[in-house]
Amino acid sequence: MPEVEGFYIQTGYCGHLHLPELCVAYHGNVGGFEERLETVEQKIAAACRRAGRAREDVQLMGVSKMHPAESLAEAARAGMRLFGENRVQEFEAKRARLAKLGVEDTAVHLIGHLQSNKTAKAAEIFDGVDSVDSVRVAERLNEAAGKMGKRLPVLVEIKLSDEPNKTGLAPEDSELRSLLERLPELPHLAMRGLMTIAPLDENPETARACFRRLRALRESLGQKHAGLDFRELSMGMSGDFEIAIEEGSTLVRIGTALFGARAVAG
Numbered sequence: 001m002p003e004v005e006g007f008y009i010q011t012g013y014c015g016h017l018h019l020p021e022l023c024v025a026y027h028g029n030v031g032g033f034e035e036r037l038e039t040v041e042q043k044i045a046a047a048c049r050r051a052g053r054a055r056e057d058v059q060l061m062g063v064s065k066m067h068p069a070e071s072l073a074e075a076a077r078a079g080m081r082l083f084g085e086n087r088v089q090e091f092e093a094k095r096a097r098l099a100k101l102g103v104e105d106t107a108v109h110l111i112g113h114l115q116s117n118k119t120a121k122a123a124e125i126f127d128g129v130d131s132v133d134s135v136r137v138a139e140r141l142n143e144a145a146g147k148m149g150k151r152l153p154v155l156v157e158i159k160l161s162d163e164p165n166k167t168g169l170a171p172e173d174s175e176l177r178s179l180l181e182r183l184p185e186l187p188h189l190a191m192r193g194l195m196t197i198a199p200l201d202e203n204p205e206t207a208r209a210c211f212r213r214l215r216a217l218r219e220s221l222g223q224k225h226a227g228l229d230f231r232e233l234s235m236g237m238s239g240d241f242e243i244a245i246e247e248g249s250t251l252v253r254i255g256t257a258l259f260g261a262r263a264v265a266g
């Protein structure tokens with residue numbers, strides 16, 4: 001499909017969220033994990049060069065949701081150390097399997113919405129929660145982490161689009177302010193920054209505008225809440241990570257481009 005490839009190369013944008021079959025053609029859902037990782041790594045390196053940034057300033061998280069523990073194990077063998085999962089129960093089952101497969105030295109963060117009745121389990125099985133979006137969830141995570149003698153790194157999830165089923169806190173939401181005021185008082189949570197999901201849009205510039213807003217929000221919140229650490233800007237997924245890196249992302253969350261298409265939307 002040369003014209004399809006031409007389209008993507010020309011625009012530098014993967015529209016897989018809208019055209020999954022073309023995404024698979026583009027990302028090469030065939031072939032091994034290592035090849036896909038190599039392709040993603042090359043794109044990350046190129047985006048860093050365009051933005052005048054060092055490769056070490058951008059962490060790569062493999063989003064393994066909906067893929068079996070064996071896929072994580074393969075990725076870990078290829079050198080991936082950071083994973084993202086979006087459901088507590090799904091990862092609880094996978095975690096047992098990972099232990100059997102002998103996978104260690106990896107960190108797995110929760111990147112999906114957390115219900116307050118699952119905070120204890122989340123604090124137990126995850127190495128970080130990148131989707132904190134309420135005072136209640138933060139307080140419960142803090143309590144659970146304290147009981148386990150852990151200090152859990154967290155990100156606050158920000159919602160920058162009006163899509164109805166998007167999670168996260170809008171910048172103008174008073175809950176965001178309450179959460180940022182409460183976090184310094186929660187000794188078992190280590191605030192590390194902000195996370196967002198860009199809106200679905202054919203036009204890559206929509207994602208760019210969203211990433212710019214998150215970066216600007218970090219600046220203004222950093223001034224208002226000087227005691228909090230905002231070092232991480234977790235933004236960018238398979239379809240928009242190169243733009244996210246150009247706009248200052250420090251952590252890209254990549255599922256499809258590394259693990260292939262998911263059987264069910266997650």
Ligand SMILES: *Cc1c(COP(=O)(O)O)cnc(C)c1O
Pocket residue numbers: 063065086111112197237238239253254255256257266
């Ligand atoms: C699924 C998911 C991703 C990865 O999405 P891809 O488009 O497959 O790369 C990243 N972040 C979050 C929060 C997700 O739920």
